[in-house]
Amino acid sequence: MHPTLHAVKPGSKAGIAKIDPSSTPGFKGDRDQVRDRAEKELADNTAAIAALQERLYAENTRALLVVLQGMDTSGKDGVIRHVFSGVNPQGCHVTSFKKPSENELDQDYLWRIHQQIPPRGEIGVFNRAHYEDVLIVRVHDLVPKGVWSARYAQINEFEHYLAANGVVILKFFLHISKQEQLERLRARLEDPAKNWKFQAGDVRERQFWKDYQAAYEDAITKCSTEWAPWYVIPADRKWYRNWAVSTIVRQTLEMMNPKYPPAPRDLHKVKLV
Amino acid sequence: MHPTLHAVKPGSKAGIAKIDPSSTPGFKGDRDQVRDRAEKELADNTAAIAALQERLYAENTRALLVVLQGMDTSGKDGVIRHVFSGVNPQGCHVTSFKKPSENELDQDYLWRIHQQIPPRGEIGVFNRAHYEDVLIVRVHDLVPKGVWSARYAQINEFEHYLAANGVVILKFFLHISKQEQLERLRARLEDPAKNWKFQAGDVRERQFWKDYQAAYEDAITKCSTEWAPWYVIPADRKWYRNWAVSTIVRQTLEMMNPKYPPAPRDLHKVKLV
Numbered sequence: 001m002h003p004t005l006h007a008v009k010p011g012s013k014a015g016i017a018k019i020d021p022s023s024t025p026g027f028k029g030d031r032d033q034v035r036d037r038a039e040k041e042l043a044d045n046t047a048a049i050a051a052l053q054e055r056l057y058a059e060n061t062r063a064l065l066v067v068l069q070g071m072d073t074s075g076k077d078g079v080i081r082h083v084f085s086g087v088n089p090q091g092c093h094v095t096s097f098k099k100p101s102e103n104e105l106d107q108d109y110l111w112r113i114h115q116q117i118p119p120r121g122e123i124g125v126f127n128r129a130h131y132e133d134v135l136i137v138r139v140h141d142l143v144p145k146g147v148w149s150a151r152y153a154q155i156n157e158f159e160h161y162l163a164a165n166g167v168v169i170l171k172f173f174l175h176i177s178k179q180e181q182l183e184r185l186r187a188r189l190e191d192p193a194k195n196w197k198f199q200a201g202d203v204r205e206r207q208f209w210k211d212y213q214a215a216y217e218d219a220i221t222k223c224s225t226e227w228a229p230w231y232v233i234p235a236d237r238k239w240y241r242n243w244a245v246s247t248i249v250r251q252t253l254e255m256m257n258p259k260y261p262p263a264p265r266d267l268h269k270v271k272l273v
Numbered sequence: 274m275h276p277t278l279h280a281v282k283p284g285s286k287a288g289i290a291k292i293d294p295s296s297t298p299g300f301k302g303d304r305d306q307v308r309d310r311a312e313k314e315l316a317d318n319t320a321a322i323a324a325l326q327e328r329l330y331a332e333n334t335r336a337l338l339v340v341l342q343g344m345d346t347s348g349k350d351g352v353i354r355h356v357f358s359g360v361n362p363q364g365c366h367v368t369s370f371k372k373p374s375e376n377e378l379d380q381d382y383l384w385r386i387h388q389q390i391p392p393r394g395e396i397g398v399f400n401r402a403h404y405e406d407v408l409i410v411r412v413h414d415l416v417p418k419g420v421w422s423a424r425y426a427q428i429n430e431f432e433h434y435l436a437a438n439g440v441v442i443l444k445f446f447l448h449i450s451k452q453e454q455l456e457r458l459r460a461r462l463e464d465p466a467k468n469w470k471f472q473a474g475d476v477r478e479r480q481f482w483k484d485y486q487a488a489y490e491d492a493i494t495k496c497s498t499e500w501a502p503w504y505v506i507p508a509d510r511k512w513y514r515n516w517a518v519s520t521i522v523r524q525t526l527e528m529m530n531p532k533y534p535p536a537p538r539d540l541h542k543v544k545l546v
Binding site: 050058077080081084085086087088089090092093094096125127182185186189192193195196197198200203260261262263264267270271272273 | 323331350353354357358359360361362363365366367369398400455458459462465466468469470471473476533534535536537540543544545546
């Protein structure tokens with residue numbers, strides 16, 4: 001039911017430290033040429049996703065949830081712009097989960113997530129998600145270890161329930177190197193059109209790089225399941241990152257193979273005047 | 274602050290009966306040629322809207338709300354697909370207001386609308402909206418006349434409040450002829466890929482055509498304001514309808530002229546390692 005490209009096999013270690021963020025498997029040779037090919041295939045994927053999404057919407061029985069996680073500057077916003085612009089926004093809803101509000105903190109951590117699960121017929125994209133509750137929360141000891149360590153199983157059960165109720169789930173870790181992040185933060189400092197994206201917090205969090213990598217390794221290892229697999233996407237090359245995510249989304253929709261619903265009975269008896 | 278093309282001047286009668294739904298002002302001559310030109314300009318508008326939306330998102334102080342109303346088959350879904358596919362869905366959220374649920378009916382009629390007002394930095398598109406509460410509600414006497422007739426002023430005040438709080442509002446009436454609706458309903462009956470869109474209710478509502486036109490005339494006349502104008506879009510020709518809506522949306526965003534926010538102070542002092 002799920003594509004295998006870059007998927008972490010359930011029960012296996014994610015092994016993100018051994019995956020080269022600058023690798024571009026399947027794209028060898030002249031850099032400009034392979035990049036051109038990836039961009040053409042991305043455009044082709046976008047058109048295919050838009051057409052499949054229309055059938056998903058018409059079918060109205062299942063939903064697709066795309067979860068995007070990754071370090072600051074890893075390209076979550078970029079993936080959304082490049083892969084999902086072109087999809088009819090009537091059937092595609094993006095939710096960015098920011099620092100929880102005081103009211104949200106008064107609820108269980110999956111409460112605000114559950115509210116944003118895409119309805120039947122739609123694609124939902126989460127820019128960060130409930131995984132923050134085993135990432136930043138763990139790195140900064142925001143709750144005791146006994147609390148966050150129980151969450152992996154809770155998340156698996158929550159996602160299992162969603163999958164059993166028609167929500168197909170894909171989870172992407174956009175994997176960048178520490179050096180690549182440095183260059184992207186520098187661009188935000190130097191390019192006036194990117195200044196607004198710069199947040200002092202990003203520099204602070206960068207100091208916890210190793211802790212975050214360990215937290216991602218655990219979250220991906222413990223929560224890549226048959227019903228909701230994790231994909232580790234080499235993301236230093238933006239063109240490869242966009243190509244890989246769009247290819248996996250397209251393949252998933254092709255496997256789902258949504259169909260226009262059958263015509264209502266008695267349609268031929270309708271009289272129009 | 275708002276474009277004038279097809280706008281109903283505040284205080285003037287809408288006069289929709291006198292507006293030809295098949296007219297295509299500004300596009301005279303060979304039909305294929307003008308249609309080609311309109312489609313090229315639509316693509317150009319889409320690219321411009323996407324670029325302006327990015328600045329709107331970065332600026333993060335104002336929102337744009339686009340309200341779409343019209344008879345069944347008038348093209349609300351089509352406008353969304355053709356005008357807003359291509360816009361980054363992270364900053365563009367579509368809400369379809371269907372028949373209210375029992376819980377929604379236990380609230381005042383603007384309650385569910387208010388919840389979906391786009392946040393700062395975003396474009397919100399309403400596929401039907403609070404105007405249903407002076408349209409279908411009026412045509413079918415769902416509440417007493419004294420109740421719905423008080424709503425025009427309430428709606429104007431609600432929209433005035435939103436405008437004063439940074440929400441720029443555009444309201445489009447997609448104006449089709451009764452004959453054109455007949456042809457579009459027939460296509461839904463005959464084309465298997467369109468069967469799913471056919472609803473028996475559409476045929477029933479068609480019998481109330483005149484009542485709906487009268488209700489639209491009043492709603493547009495009473496609620497086209499300086500702060501939230503109505504636009505009457507000739508919509509029998511889909512290409513003209515898409516061109517007109519996209520042109521007005523583009524012009525509005527150009528008038529809003531969103532800007533990247535100034536760089537944070539002390540940005541030059543940031544040290545990256």
